[in-house]
Amino acid sequence: MISVVSLWPFSPGKPGSEVKVPAEYKVKLTGQSFGAYLLQEKIWQGATSTVYRAQGPQNHSRPKTVAVKVLHPYRSSREHRRQFLREFHLLKRLRHPNIILVYTAGQQDNFLFFSMEFVDGRSLRQYLMEREFSGPQCFYFLMEVGKALSYIHSCGIVHRDIKPENILVAGDLSQVKVIDFGYADYLNRHWWQGAPSLIGGTEPYLAPEVPRGEGSERSDIFSLGVMMGELLLPRIDRGQEVLKEIVQRATHPIPLRRFASVGQLMEACQAALPHLTAALS
Numbered sequence: 001m002i003s004v005v006s007l008w009p010f011s012p013g014k015p016g017s018e019v020k021v022p023a024e025y026k027v028k029l030t031g032q033s034f035g036a037y038l039l040q041e042k043i044w045q046g047a048t049s050t051v052y053r054a055q056g057p058q059n060h061s062r063p064k065t066v067a068v069k070v071l072h073p074y075r076s077s078r079e080h081r082r083q084f085l086r087e088f089h090l091l092k093r094l095r096h097p098n099i100i101l102v103y104t105a106g107q108q109d110n111f112l113f114f115s116m117e118f119v120d121g122r123s124l125r126q127y128l129m130e131r132e133f134s135g136p137q138c139f140y141f142l143m144e145v146g147k148a149l150s151y152i153h154s155c156g157i158v159h160r161d162i163k164p165e166n167i168l169v170a171g172d173l174s175q176v177k178v179i180d181f182g183y184a185d186y187l188n189r190h191w192w193q194g195a196p197s198l199i200g201g202t203e204p205y206l207a208p209e210v211p212r213g214e215g216s217e218r219s220d221i222f223s224l225g226v227m228m229g230e231l232l233l234p235r236i237d238r239g240q241e242v243l244k245e246i247v248q249r250a251t252h253p254i255p256l257r258r259f260a261s262v263g264q265l266m267e268a269c270q271a272a273l274p275h276l277t278a279a280l281s
């Protein structure tokens with residue numbers, strides 16, 4: 001059976017906007033210790049969780065500053081808790097320069113949380129609203145996301161919520177990392193991997209088959225295709241037509257008519273738009 005996440009009592013708001021949480025639900029956690037972490041600054045307030053910059057114990061493999069994602073206690077139904085921990089466990093299996101690295105998960109009072117590497121930057125959505133980017137720069141972001149997705153799929157996982165809000169970009173643009181595996185799932189789930197993930201996702205990035213419970217690698221290709229059109233079409237003056245064809249194929253309503261892999265999509269782009277790659281090197 002498919003469970004659909006209800007955002008009640010919050011509305012998702014405009015792209016990139018934070019969710020408005022009713023005052024009675026607001027709890028101040030900055031200044032508090034969560035396990036070994038001291039929460040220092042609220043970075044983000046979402047519908048189901050809040051993200052903080054925090055200080056933790058430093059060791060040879062872990063920096064002192066980390067990010068801590070905390071599940072809202074009013075989202076603490078069994079299903080939401082399971083989903084939150086699944087995000088942590090899925091991320092724990094992944095190790096790739098373009099995917100956020102998670103450290104530990106725990107519970108403090110009523111709050112489930114997990115820690116992860118802190119990226120000193122903004123989401124791609126925030127940057128798109130604040131800064132000017134060239135076609136080649138946007139192409140670079142898309143290529144980095146493509147590398148992350150190819151790896152995720154090779155690990156038998158599908159993300160299902162690829163959109164600029166879920167891509168973190170460091171301030172100096174040196175790092176591009178996929179985050180938010182809240183709706184991710186195993187491609188071929190075995191019974192011991194638990195019940196299916198909740199279905200969520202965001203229009204217009206959400207592939208039509210995902211709400212039907214038929215998500216696959218090609219659903220992420222759809223989302224990447226939508227991002228490709230959004231980021232590149234307004235920023236290139238050569239190759240518009242060929243890019244439109246690529247985007248159309250990547251976002252075809254029938255999954256089997258899309259590119260078979262993220263690699264194929266990225267290769268098609270590189271072949272059709274060599275000037276974007278050349279401008280980067």
Ligand SMILES: Nc1ncnc2c1ncn2[C@@H]1O[C@H](COP(=O)(O)OP(=O)(O)O)[C@@H](O)[C@H]1O
Binds near residue numbers: 100166
């Ligand atoms: N590791 C991190 N480092 C820095 N900022 C982060 C980190 N993780 C999340 N954020 C910030 O929090 C926002 C929401 O994170 P996300 O995991 O997408 O939460 P949600 O599940 O509520 O959508 C991001 O867009 C980003 O601004």
Ligand SMILES: [Mg+2]
Binds near residue numbers: 166180
């Ligand atoms: Mg998100």
